[in-house]
Amino acid sequence: MSFAVDVSLLAERYRSIVRWLRTEALLGRETQDAGERPQSLGLVDEAYRTLADPLARARYLCDLYDRDRQPAESAGSGAGGRGSSLMEQIELEETLVAATNRSDPAGAVAKVLTELAERSAALDKELHALFDDPSPENLSAAREILRQLELLSRCRRDAEDRQAVLRSRD
Incomplete structure (x- = not known):
């Protein structure tokens, strides 16, 4: 199983499956029970969204690997790193508040967004x-990185919201 996904190929295959499901429904073919078609389309949509979003894909893979592991193995995978994530979230929020209080808040928020993007990419x-x-060991590390990426994503959305407010004032 690989984490990397060709997003354009994924979108192409998604559209193909959706077309096929809709064609089957329009033609009234009895390949599936009529009540299952909308559920199938919903599952395909959910699968596409999960695979297209790197954070959702990482969450899914961690969950998938956890299900495959024995209970004794997964017992040690607790909340490690969550306290440091909270501290990091507070620090990022303080950085964002400080940026919005500078003489050039739009530029400072843009700089914060660039830093968040660089950290997320790494x-x-x-x-x-x-x-x-x-x-x-790698899956445990992946879970911690996933928590950090989710934190950075939340902070990015907050910074983008603040940036939009600053732009609306101009």
């Missing part, structure tokens, strides 16, 4: 490498 690269060798 963590994403590390996540790819960890999923290439899904040992228990």
Whole structure:
């Protein structure tokens, strides 16, 4: 199993499956029970969204690997790193508040967004490498990186919201 996904190929295959499901429904073919068609389309949509979003894909792979592991193995995978994530979230929020209070808040928020993007890109690269060798240690590290990426994503959305507010004031 690989973490890397060809997004254009994924979109092409998604559209193909959706077309096929809709054609089957329009033609009234009895290949599936009529009640299953909407459910099938919903599952295809959910699968596409999961595979297209790197964070959702990483969450899914971690869950998938956890299901395959024995209960004794997964017992040690607790909340490690969550306290440091909270501290990092507070620090990022403080950085963002400080940026909006500068003489050029739009420029400062843009700089924060660039830093968040750079950190996310580095963590994403590390996540790819960890999923290439899904040992228990690497999966544990992948879970921590996933938590960090989710934190950075939340902070990015917050910074983008603040940036939009600053632009609307101009």
